Amino acid sequence: DEETRLRAALFQMHEVAQRFFRTQLEGPEGAGARAYLAKRGLPQEAVAEFGLGFAPGGSRLARVLEKEGFTPEQLKAGGLALESQEGPGFSDRFRNRLMFPIASERGKLIAFAGRAAERSIHLLLEEGLHARVLSLPEGLDPHEFCTQRGGAEYEALLNQAPGYYYWLADRARQQFDARTAEGRVAAFRSLLPAINRVRDKIERVALVNDLADRLGVEPGLVLENFRRAAAERRGPAVAPAExxxxxxxxxxxxxxxxxxxxxxxxxxxxxxxxxxxxxxxxxxxxxxxxxxxxxxxxxxxxxxxxxxxxxxxxxxxxxxxxxxxxxxxxxxxxxxxxxxxxxxxxxxxxxxxxxxxxxxxxxxxxxxxxxxxxxxxxxxxxxxxx
Structure with a gap:
């Protein structure tokens, strides 16, 4: 179907993009990025093993993707290019930055770490990637944290890091007033786009139960809403008793x-x-x-x-x-x-x-x-x- 074809095109697009980023890192424009990686103590072998790359200035990736035959709809969905504000066509979203590829457990390239989580998370979820989120204190990145506090402390924090969905729920509790029913409902509703990306039905139901309980929302109500939404996607909706x-x-x-x-x-x-x-x-x-x-x-x-x-x-x-x-x-x-x-x-x-x-x-x-x-x-x- 159309969704399957789009997903296949996006996987292919990310493979093309990774080759492009790696070539740029190895070329003259990647000299500054290579020096930065060396300063951080990352050997060339690790750079190659993890497939790191470099996004140069300009809009060269967009030109490459267009030449490869990707449609405007696919370019928009892929999130690697933006519609140009200066005329027809597309421009690169990422410029002058290191790019870190993210692969699914099956080895498919599905995102780059340079992308905002809200834009790329659906690809991670659809591939069944179980992620945890570690928020380091004082705005430190992992290298800075390990340099200042040591790898053992970093590993201890990493082992305590919540799963992605629980991290989302905890963040939602901070964004909304969880002391009120209205705030708890709003917090849960903010999680729905991420939950809906979970393909496995059993996993999705278990996740709904866990997150509803975490936020203090009646799980039975939430599951009923999911059941009703699924029924409406399968056929004409029942006339609502608003x-x-x-x-x-x-x-x-x-x-x-x-x-x-x-x-x-x-x-x-x-x-x-x-x-x-x-x-x-x-x-x-x-x-x-x-x-x-x-x-x-x-x-x-x-x-x-x-x-x-x-x-x-x-x-x-x-x-x-x-x-x-x-x-x-x-x-x-x-x-x-x-x-x-x-x-x-x-x-x-x-x-x-x-x-x-x-x-x-x-x-x-x-x-x-x-x-x-x-x-x-x-x-x-x-x-x-x-």
Whole structure:
């Protein structure tokens, strides 16, 4: 398919680029880079073994790649060339710098260390490369660190270095306020592009569980989102039950009942008796909450999702993953329920009033009287707060 052809072209492109960089390092323009490597104590044998190269000034690599027949789309995807700002064609991304090739475990050249991690990481992940990230203190590079502190200390730090995904998660915790639900969700969502590059399904599920736990996000919710996204890629998406379509009181109750065991004990039975949520977009979720609570099973979101179908499953995950602000308390829940009861009563009253008018207009006086009596009973119950 098209993706497979693109990947093959990118592998070939990186092989061409490595040959170019090595030739440049060995030529006249690479003299300064060779002197730098010698000063760092790197022998020529190591330079050759690890395939180091040099990116010269200008846009010669872009010209070479174009002559090799790589298309503009492939050049953009490869990340080695940029569209020129001075006219048609491409220019080199990397100029006047050493280049360090990165190969997969299968020996395929898939990136260069000169590239920013955010641009090249997808190739590393797709090739199944398991990387760890070591952030050295005081801005030192490995050579400087080893010179100042010794190889043993460097090796000790290296052995403690977190895996790439855990490093990403820890960085995300610093970028977002992990003390809030909103911050934790934002932190996890920032990891999704990297997670989605993991091809092995079992590894991806295990990774989602680990990272969700590391960031304090409910793993069941996250896995459900992944399951739903995969289903939507396979076929037409289920019409969403958007959280934004709920009334504020419905959203508050839904969140409260999923987060607060005391609220489930206090409010679920009252909700059933009042019928306030029978016509709610979330009625199916409220019924499942009541059923799960009555079953005596330990409550968690995964168990709730197991009792639901789409679009109610989506409603639960979208609600929990979109949490913001402080959680509501029981009194707020009671106030929300009263608001829903009042709204349901008003809808019922208007419906009865309309049916009475229609019955009177049609000359069905007996039916009109029956509906009038029902309306009066409804108003009487509302007045008594029942």
């Amino acid at each position: 959280v934004s379509s709920l009334q504020p009181a419905e959203r508050l109750l839904l969140r409260l009942l999923m987060e607060n065991e005391g609220a489930r004990r206090e409010l679920l039975g009252e909700m059933q008796r009042s019928g306030a949520v029978e016509d709610s977009r979330a009625a199916g979720v409220f019924r499942a909450l009541e059923s799960l609570s009555a079953s005596g099973e330990p409550f968690d979101v995964t168990a709730l999702l197991g009792r639901l179908e789409e679009p109610d499953r989506r409603l639960v995950t979208d609600t929990m993953l979109g949490l913001t602000g402080d959680p509501p308390d029981l009194e707020q829940g009671r106030a929300a329920l009263r608001a829903l009861e009042s709204a349901a009563w008003e809808v019922r009253r208007k419906t009865l009033h309309k049916r009475i008018q229609e019955a009177e207009k049609a000359g069905k006086m007996e039916e009109a009287l029956r509906l009038l009596q029902e309306k009066q009973e409804l108003e009487s119950r509302a007045a008594r707060g029942l």
